[in-house]
Amino acid sequence: MASPHPLPTNVKKLRGTHRADRGVANEVEHEALENYPAPPDSLSDDAKKQWYVILAAADNMGYLSAIALPQLERYVTLWEAYFDAWAHCHDKNGKLKLVMKSGQVYRRNPYYDIMMGVSVEMRQIEVQWGWTPSSQAKVASRKEDEEPFDEFDI
Secondary structure (H helix, E strand, O other): OOOOOOOOHHHHHHHOOOOHHHOOOOOOOOOEOOOOOOOOOOOOHHHHHHHHHHHHHHHHHOOOEHHHHHHHHHHHHHHHHHHHHHHHHEOOOOOEOOEEEEOOEEEOOHHHHHHHHHHHHHHHHHHHHOOOHHHHHHOOOOOOOOOOOOOOOO
């Protein structure tokens, strides 16, 4: 059964399932970035460092383009919110803090809910970009200087 959302040709090529007779003739090609753009001013210093870390990783994987930058900005913003909520949820030893409601009754820290909600959104982006082991198994890219048939003696 066909997917409800057609895969882009470059993803099919990375997966090794592309067939020219089934390709889209007028598909828009997005060119790779020549150099790394500066991070948005709205990000904190730590998030700006993470911006460059993720840009380098995406560039090494071979799928960084200008159209991906807004999603990258969103991911880095979520990353910043996740670790901000994490700092509110945990003490200096990394142990989860509980909020006292009244007397001896404890309830879950509200920042924990924020942290979990943000982690779900981050996970969706990580899967789309191939940053999880299962999504990496679906998309495998080969370095351009590699020949796929070098291992065979012909």
